[in-house]
Amino acid sequence: MGVQIIPDFVYSLIPNTLVLFSVSACFILVHLMGTLFRRYKYVRRCNKIPGPPAQIPLFGSATEFVLPPEEIMPYAVQLYKKYSKKSAVVLSSNKIIDKGPEYDYIQPWLATGFLTSTETAMGRHVDAQQKSDSDYFKAVYKMTHIIQARQTRPWLQPDWLFRLFPLGSEQKRCLSILHGFTDQVIRERKNEHKLRKTEQQQPVDLPKKDDDEFVSKKSRLAFLDLLIQASQDGKMLSDLDIGEEVDTFMVEEKVNEELTRVFGNSNRPVTMNDLSELKYLECCIKEALRLYPSVPIISRQSLEDTIICRYDLPVGAAVIVSPYLIHCDPTYFPDPESFKPERFFPENIVGRHPYAYVPFSAGPRNCIGQKFAMMEEKIILASVLRRFHVKSLDKPRKTLPS
Numbered sequence: 001m002g003v004q005i006i007p008d009f010v011y012s013l014i015p016n017t018l019v020l021f022s023v024s025a026c027f028i029l030v031h032l033m034g035t036l037f038r039r040y041k042y043v044r045r046c047n048k049i050p051g052p053p054a055q056i057p058l059f060g061s062a063t064e065f066v067l068p069p070e071e072i073m074p075y076a077v078q079l080y081k082k083y084s085k086k087s088a089v090v091l092s093s094n095k096i097i098d099k100g101p102e103y104d105y106i107q108p109w110l111a112t113g114f115l116t117s118t119e120t121a122m123g124r125h126v127d128a129q130q131k132s133d134s135d136y137f138k139a140v141y142k143m144t145h146i147i148q149a150r151q152t153r154p155w156l157q158p159d160w161l162f163r164l165f166p167l168g169s170e171q172k173r174c175l176s177i178l179h180g181f182t183d184q185v186i187r188e189r190k191n192e193h194k195l196r197k198t199e200q201q202q203p204v205d206l207p208k209k210d211d212d213e214f215v216s217k218k219s220r221l222a223f224l225d226l227l228i229q230a231s232q233d234g235k236m237l238s239d240l241d242i243g244e245e246v247d248t249f250m251v252e253e254k255v256n257e258e259l260t261r262v263f264g265n266s267n268r269p270v271t272m273n274d275l276s277e278l279k280y281l282e283c284c285i286k287e288a289l290r291l292y293p294s295v296p297i298i299s300r301q302s303l304e305d306t307i308i309c310r311y312d313l314p315v316g317a318a319v320i321v322s323p324y325l326i327h328c329d330p331t332y333f334p335d336p337e338s339f340k341p342e343r344f345f346p347e348n349i350v351g352r353h354p355y356a357y358v359p360f361s362a363g364p365r366n367c368i369g370q371k372f373a374m375m376e377e378k379i380i381l382a383s384v385l386r387r388f389h390v391k392s393l394d395k396p397r398k399t400l401p402s
């Protein structure tokens with residue numbers, strides 16, 4: 001039987017290791033207690049702000065939003081109706097100016113390619129609407145789902161922890177599809193540019209493109225007869241459906257009248273002067289941004305302790321402002337679900353709360369591109385509507401989530 005000899009210095013190390021271990025454990029414990037106590041004080045301060053009571057101590061109301069993505073907005077509407085008794089101006093504050101952490105989860109996708117990879121904006125057609133099952137289309141939806149999940153579930157928020165969950169590997173897979181597509185688009189566009197350069201060096205007589213014909217008023221009116229025919233005595237389209245189509249048509253008609261007044265029958269490009277004339281079109285764009293704000297939720301984080309509406313908001317608190325909810329508030333926009341460009345006529349905006357309409361946010365962190373965006377939309381819409389009669393295949397939103 002062999003005898004194992006343990007050197008003396010190993011014995012001398014054991015008490016030292018024990019001491020080190022105990023000191024570390026104490027240190028961690030004290031640190032943990034301190035963090036929990038700070039968190040307790042923080043949640044206690046936040047709980048004085050009207051809102052749903054915390055379900056799990058120390059989590060505050062964060063767990064309220066651990067819901068399937070499609071249920072988040074309807075629930076937010078309920079909370080808004082219940083608790084939004086006072087209007088507080090958060091967006092103009094210089095203390096609540098930092099972007100909230102909710103944006104971090106969009107970063108891996110948006111920062112590296114989302115803006116350049118949407119559909120036909122880059123001149124390449126994804127065919128997503130026809131091929132709704134395309135990998136790209138699925139990846140877009142999956143990514144929005146993952147972002148929402150991370151925004152509402154604290155355990156998915158630290159990057160290292162998120163990577164351990166199946167959603168972490170799912171995100172990796174989606175990003176490789178989305179970025180792969182972007183890279184391909186850029187490659188193709190570069191090749192096209194190269195080709196065009198070569199063509200320019202060897203000029204050829206291209207056949208002249210036919211001028212686009214305006215859709216005549218007569219044929220636009222025939223559209224109504226078509227609707228009535230299509231209704232087949234209410235079997236295909238109800239009176240309500242026809243009514244909606246007629247409302248849409250009336251708006252279109254007004255836009256078309258304005259376009260005809262400004263451009264006549266000319267096919268000339270849109271000028272800066274024209275843009276200031278297209279007042280009704282501008283109201284239509286504003287109304288569309290009211291009902292369907294591109295940024296439905298804005299998140300901010302307070303830089304220091306702040307008082308809002310007499311409530312104490314501790315430093316670091318996340319504040320969510322929802323243009324989507326504000327825009328649907330009947331206090332500011334009666335009959336909020338209806339598309340009524342007239343709401344934005346100068347006489348109708350008199351007296352409206354200056355923060356009741358915030359599709360471009362407001363205050364010190366508002367959208368720096370809003371004038372450009374409005375001009376761009378006007379030019380594109382004017383150019384398309386002068387030549388085509390457009391009909392959405394999507395039904396307008398029927399009812400607000402209750």
Ligand code: HEM
Pocket residue numbers: 099289293294295297298299358359360361364365366367368369370372373374
């Ligand atoms: C209809 C089109 C657009 C809408 C609805 C829109 C809306 C918004 C909103 C709501 C914000 C604030 C987001 C937040 O604080 O979380 C924002 C920020 C911003 N937008 Fe836009 N935007 C549009 C087009 C543009 C364009 C065309 C540009 C650039 C040319 C642009 C540049 C920016 C920038 C740089 C910010 C960040 C400002 C900051 O954080 O200080 N936007 N936009």
